[in-house]
Amino acid sequence: VTGEPVLRQRVVEPATGRLLRPFFERYTPTVARDLLGRVLVRVVEGRRLSGVIVETEAYRGARDPASHAYRGRTARNEVMYGEAGYTYVYFAYGFHHMLNLTTEAAGTPGAVLIRAIEPLEGASIMMANRGVGSLETAANGPGNLTKALRIDRSLNGEDTVTSRRLFIENGAKTAKVAVSSRVGIAVGASYKWRFYVEGSRFLSKGRPSAGEAQNP
């Protein structure tokens, strides 16, 4: 059982290029990999801020010890158990908001952490939101990205399939994909569930967690 259903339904809205629900309703690592090269769009005060997704991580429910859903359903992770294609935004380390997109069928918890984007539209606004002068550091990490795009917990539970404030567009999808273990986790490092665009200048600084108890 691979858990990867074949896509039979329309995944992209032809008129707008927006990703639709069936795109997100798949096996979480598949969604994470397939999000590379797509365009994350945030609308603030009528302006589009956008960027090409270049780095993601998959977090899957009950059998993934690094997932917020590992210990079951709570008020915080509730949205991970709902329909796919919604935002899961939480506050971490007392400083940073993290943007995730929910995945899998309703009842099966899963989410993809968006870790970095290459700015496309509104790059100067994103740099100003961050207080930096270089394009490369405007959204190169999950905490930096949410600051650049003005994303906080008021956007938790947003339906990206219908939202006018936050959604994903099809994009060019030309990326050469590389894989590693995830960043900043203490458990579950043996899962190679971080996906990134090989050679991109816009990746996060985080180092993948050392694979614990790696087999010789």
Added chain:
DNA sequence: GTTCCGATTTTCT
């Protein structure tokens, strides 16, 4: 180049 550490809040034990 690398490692260490502090900032600050939410969440769950």
Added chain:
DNA sequence: GAAAATCGGAACA
């Protein structure tokens, strides 16, 4: 009360 899906600057090599 401790840990956390982070970041950037300081210290050291």
